[in-house]
Amino acid sequence: MPRKPDPTLKPAIIEKVARHLLDTKLEDVSVRSLGRVLGTSAYPIVYHFGSREALVQAVVEHLSADVEARTLEPCADADALADHLVAVFGGLDVRERALAARLTFELGSVESLDGRDHESRCHRRRVDELAAWCRAHGRCPDEAERTARALVEAARGAQWGALVDPEHTDVDAALRALARDVTAGARLTAA
Helix, strand or coil: CCCCCCHHHHHHHHHHHHHHHCCCCHHHCCHHHHHHHHCCCCHHHHHHHCCHHHHHHHHHHHHCHHHHCCCCCCCCCHHHHHHHHHHHHCCCCCHHHHHHHHHHHHHHHHHHHHCCCHHHHHHHHHHHHHHHHHHHCCCCHHHHHHHHHHHHHHHHHHHHHHHHCHHHCCHHHHHHHHHHHHHCCCCCCCC
């Protein structure tokens, strides 16, 4: 009977897989190939995470821990809104932040097919916090919800642009422009 893997190895596995994913497409990654990267069999991955998707989700959570902890106070000013958007959706000139955004897109695009809803819940959380900000700054509830949805979608669009065309996309500037538009009362429309 095989020995159980050391539970203290889980953070080390996440770190090593995160470094590996910086230069590897997710479609080229399997539990078996990750085992080779770790210099072991697939068993520790399955033991600690259960599946490749769960491991990738753990990598995203590790890379995004500071982002997930961020909140926007409804009474915050326009500068705080811009700073919040950049902190949550920007900073993609840092490879790890770009990786977290890329993996979030990849996981989110397939999660509904297998019954998961993590990315959907994260999306909804961002919409809710921005809607609260919009309501606190004078928008009626329906308009606040529409504006918040449009703002999150535009922020994700700016992220996507930075991922596919990093030389021509300044995601942080785009996010600050979105914040200026919202605070100036511009109507953003969701797709």
